[in-house]
Amino acid sequence: MHQLWLIPVFPLAGFAINGLIGRKSGKNVVNAVAIGSVLLSFLWVLKALSAMGMFGAGMPEEAHVERYFTWIQSGTLNVGFDFAVDRLSAVMLLVVTGIGLLIHVYATGYMAHEGGYYRFFSYLNLFMFFMLILVLAANYLILFIGWEGVGLCSYLLIGFYFDKQFAADAGKKAFIVNRVGDFGYSLAIFLIVINFGSLDFGKVFEAAKAMPVDQGAGIFTAICLLFFVGAAGKSAQIPLYVWLPDAMAGPTPVSALIHAATMVTAGVYMIARSSSLFVHAPIAMDVVAIVGLATAVMAATIGLVQNDIKKVFAYSTVSQLGFMFLALGSGAFAAGMFHVVTHAFFKALLFLGAGSVIHAVGGEQDLRKMGGLRSKIPITFWTIVCAALAISGVPFTSGAASKDEILIAAFHHAPWMYWVGVITAGMTAFYVFRSVFMAFFGTYRGKAHPHESPLTMTGPLMILAVLSLAGGFLPIPHFLEPMFPKVLEESEKWLEYTAVASGLLGISLAYLFYVARPSLADAASKHFNGLHKLLYHKYYVDEAYDATVVEPIVQGSRSVLWKGFDIGIIDGIVNGIGHRAMNIGGTLRRLQSGNIRSYAAWVVLGSIAVILAMGLTGSIR
């Protein structure tokens, strides 16, 4: 026993303490509780993992399971409250607690002047709690607890500025879209219960492995597709990605922690976790790969023209998540998880850097009103450049290592996917550097007085910058290899070169358009006006959803459910009953003389009747 339960309990305690007494206590107390709880959790993760031999002798391949108590027992179904740690969750644990710790530290600087300080940190701790539950879960139901919990926290944190309409709407949107995915996920859980009689990861995967690959394909496909629906909701894949860009309404640390580094990768984690099931369902794998690739392309194209710095990075997140799903769909689960980790580093860094920039220019998020910040906030600039290099796949950075593995796996799956992926990678490099150049080069176009952020913000930036650059050398794919089914892997050098070249090309194009010849960008957008407009308005997806889903539901509810069913039938029944009751009551109320003594007489009459009845039937003796 490594007392795994302590890992999530620390943040939970932090949540409870801050939530209960945070309003009264000072900021220092809130900081200490929030950061301390996550720090303790992180240290406990390190202790538990090193006790398992992760950093030394090597971790055992089977999971370490801790069983606490039986949660649900119904018939043959037995769901325990169990936690488990294997290599996969070990990686996730480190990412979640490590990045989470950095972002907590960062947030103390970023949120220093915001209202609802204690509320923010108690939510953040609650999120950590649920995320750790999700990662530590030893069965699908516990995972579902965490799954729902992080969704709740995401909603709470997106809507953190609940007095602003758009933030509240964005929160609701995220919540509702996630519900769709959760519905798929819960259906998948039911199917698993029906087919395997258990929700335990160990038992389900044993049973799946024992089956021949081609057997039960239909049910496996169904389960996996439903899982993918859930994953698409949580990890923002087509068609459920629409909530993630709006989620940027929340505070920037939230975007970094929840909507870039951890929660949105929960879908990837879950599918990687279920890899034993997915290998039985090639159709589902193909769907995952294609949807992932489509998401990557679509989000990247939208990202090309956005002007809000956080929107750009949000679409970039969607796009990178698409890459991860591409990897999963191609069977390269380890590569997908590796990208989760590296992406957590550089995307968290990008968001935190963006936060630092926004902080510096006084809350402005529009790239067109920045510029020339390079010399004013140098630390932010250089750390963001590190992240941008990593995401663009420049050699020897973390992004290059993971992205190359994904693209190679995609090539082995289907060469056309590789090519589309390479082009997308180029676009990624282009739009990321576009925003870097727009923000940091040229002359300052805003009105604020930019200033560097405090050490609590730049410190995490620098740590993440180091990780973004050097994270590629972590032996994560090798570490995860035994967890997943084998993929044949014969790296061909030209594949890597092509990918790197596309990235570099993207960077140079961005330099050309936004530093060397700024006029070219305007000219291009004028020339491709229609396309630009289409991209700028995100393919009109939100509008389409409004027209096809939201409006019909609202209208249908209003006209059919409300006016027809509710008023016509339900109210009709209720009111009808009421009228009948009034009529009957009108007759009966003659008995209610209001005279206590008559009532008493009736009571006596009744008792005599009862006693007589009992005496005559002989039930008294």
Next chain:
Amino acid sequence: MPLLPAAVPLSWYLLLSAVLFSLGVAGFLFRKNIITVFMSIELMLNAVNLSFIAFSYHLKQVDGQIFSFFVMVVAAAEAAVGLGIILTVYKNRSTLEIDEIDSMKN
């Protein structure tokens, strides 16, 4: 030949209890002063207590007495609250006639 038996049957106690209870009911039905009505209720409770204790004797167990003890407690609590209500009623309506207090009718 004694005029009376040396001891009385248990049923006499129960009959006494029944008679007292009926008199309590009668008081409840026929009296119009709300306090007297309340006292009739107490009389009924007392009658029931007598039954409890008679049965306690019959079964040679103390439990019946415990129940009558609880009845007393309830009666005391009831008297405190009930008399408070009566005082309030009197303050608001300045009458104790139970037939006059019938604003709940119809």
Next chain:
Amino acid sequence: MNFFILSLIKAGLIAFVLLTTLAYLQWIERKVLAHIQLRVGPQRVGPHGLLQPLADVVKLLTKEDLLPPYVNKFFYMLAPFLAVTVALIAISVLPFGPEIEVFGVKTWMQLTDLKIGVLVVLGLSSIGVYGVALAGWASNNKYSLIGGLRSSAQMISYELPLALAIAAPLLLSNSLSFREIVDTQAGYYFGVIPRWNVIPQIFGFLIFMIAAFAETNRIPFDLPEAENELVAGFHVEYSSMKFAAFFMAEYANMVTVTAVATLIFLGGWHAPFPVEYGSGFIPTLLFVGSGAIALYHGLHPARPFDRITLPITGVVFFGIGLLFLVPVLQPILLPLFWFTAKTGALLFVYIWIRGTLPRFRYDQLMKFAWTFLFPAALLNLLITALLVAVFPNQ
């Protein structure tokens, strides 16, 4: 039938002694009060006013019995007799001494012993409220009504601390029968200090005595009868024998309460120190000593009035003192002496306080009962219960 005859004899004896005592208690009170206030008190009727109670009885019996109009006759008549009856009944469960043998018949110096004797006394004292309340109400007089209500409220309020104060020594004695309570107080700590409940229960005793003053409507708690505030409280309309009945009830209550205090707290008829140290000679010494003093004063030429009475008294006291030395009478007389001495001492305290303390205000009185006396009694009971539970064999 032996039982009935014996009970009748005892009842007659007790009634006679008690009624005489009540009458002379009045005389003693007047005398003591007078001396406290540097007066002489009743002096005319008989030597030193000794026949004054008799004269009072005659006066009360022969006075016109007024029946004011507009009173509720039935209850007006009922109230005083209810009061005095209830007060006298309580005496029946009180023992005055141990089991004795007279002419070969063994009997207790008590009318009847009940397992629940203490509860009976408490119950009777709670019934006693009716006499007062009814008297106040039936007189159809606002002063008497207020007096009656005040008195009833006061008696109900002080009954709680009274009962709680009694409950604590009951825990020590583990019985509700007066006999057994007294028996548990026999014997001496270290051979000298009496095992009376008053020693561990000194607070209980004080609370009991304070509550007893209120319960009997005595100064400083005699609000219901406050002459200058409420004329005379609930019995303002009463005269003649009915007034005497209330008077008797009050004094009977005093005797009951002091007797209960003696039985529960002061060890009943047990001597305050062992026979081995000569407690058996105390009464003889006392009576002989006072007889000597009486003789001395009687022979003094400056007191011509007492030339006859004081020497006679002295001789009688000598005789009584010698009676205590007769071995056959000792087991009867000694316990009786101790019991009477203790009760008498407490009664003297009653009179003494009446001569000393002023009267409370009514709100002070109620506040004192509920905010101090009641919590204190409760606390005393709790602590006692705790100690009894922790040291069950002490």
Next chain:
Amino acid sequence: MDAPLFLLFAFIAVASAISLVVQTHPISSALSLVGVMVSLAVLYLLLGAEFIAAAQIIVYAGAVMVLFVFVIMLLNAGTEHKSSKSPMVKWFGIPLLVVFIGVISFIVQGMLPKSALVVFGTFTQGGPLEVGRALFTTYLLPFEVTSILILIAIIGAIVLARKEI
């Protein structure tokens, strides 16, 4: 001695109860009820329930009824007027009661063996010791609950007795 005592106090009880019902003045009714209670206490003693008898006197006669008498005196409630607004009672009351007593006595007579005599002193389990033991062991929970009940009653009485409600 049992039978005369029973008959005497049963007679007093019934007479007092009738007096309760018949008397028009509330005070008379209240004192009649006290009479019922006191005679019932004696009957309890005959049945071996010493503690309950004492509690009957102290709690019922001494506390509850005093409260009644108080309220009656405070409100200065007079005699009742003759009026009846409930025809139900007027026409069916007496017959109903007669039927009621008849049914009950019929059932009681049938239920109990004739030989079940009440002899004073054969049942001595009603002292404070036994009652207390039962209260604090078997019936501990109900006993504690009554304390809450009494607390509620106290609060209720205080709230009701306030000047404004």
